Amino acid sequence: MQGGEASAFRRYQCERVPPSYRITLMRVRHEAGELRSEEDLVSELWQGVLWGALLSIPIGIIVNVASPTIIRSLDSQNSRAAAKRSAEDQEFRAAAALLAKDRSAFYTLLLESLLRIAFVSAIFGALAGVLALVGQLLPSLLEMTYLGSFGWGIEAIPSLVFAASQLAALIGTILVLNIARQAVTLIREVRKPRDGA
Numbered sequence: 001m002q003g004g005e006a007s008a009f010r011r012y013q014c015e016r017v018p019p020s021y022r023i024t025l026m027r028v029r030h031e032a033g034e035l036r037s038e039e040d041l042v043s044e045l046w047q048g049v050l051w052g053a054l055l056s057i058p059i060g061i062i063v064n065v066a067s068p069t070i071i072r073s074l075d076s077q078n079s080r081a082a083a084k085r086s087a088e089d090q091e092f093r094a095a096a097a098l099l100a101k102d103r104s105a106f107y108t109l110l111l112e113s114l115l116r117i118a119f120v121s122a123i124f125g126a127l128a129g130v131l132a133l134v135g136q137l138l139p140s141l142l143e144m145t146y147l148g149s150f151g152w153g154i155e156a157i158p159s160l161v162f163a164a165s166q167l168a169a170l171i172g173t174i175l176v177l178n179i180a181r182q183a184v185t186l187i188r189e190v191r192k193p194r195d196g197a
Contacts, residue, residue, distance in 0.1 A: 092186075092189065093189065096186060096189035096190050096192075100190045100191075110186075110187070113182070117179050121172060121176055124169065124173075125169070127165075128165045128166070128168040131162070131168060132162065135159075135165060138158040138161060139158050142155075142157070
């Protein structure tokens with residue numbers, strides 16, 4: 001193609017491109033500062049392919065050599081964890097069987113769980129309440145002592161104290177749920193032999 005025909009052909013191709021793509025293409029060319037020739041683009045493509053091939057082959061070999069060792073270590077960890085879970089499950093079932101025979105010990109254990117729930121709720125509730133109160137009072141205290149005028153991010157302190165209050169409430173809730181979950185699991189296990197009888 002001659003120079004004039006080539007530019008006419010490029011204009012024809014640009015007219016077929018959607019306007020949003022044309023704008024993006026022009027923006028990219030403008031930000032780049034210069035248009036790259038096709039030879040440069042092809043050269044960069046082949047350089048990328050070459051680097052990819054050079055790096056992927058050693059990485060693939062290393063992965064294939066290391067995979068069996070990693071798989072064996074994971075399998076041994078899984079088998080140890082499974083054996084530990086199995087032993088804990090057997091101990092739990094044995095304790096539940098003993099508690100099913102001795103109802104007073106069972107009720108004492110449930111009462112202990114309830115007391116632990118109440119204690120954890122009270123401790124973390126008090127902590128969350130104190131932190132919320134301090135977070136509420138801090139802006140006024142900072143204004144009264146002129147500490148708020150120094151900057152240093154002091155304005156963020158009340159927000160951080162409120163966040164700590166929320167965190168304390170969340171931790172307390174998780175602990176209470178964990179204690180309750182253990183108690184409910186124990187109740188279900190103790191009732192199994194009685195329901196089956």
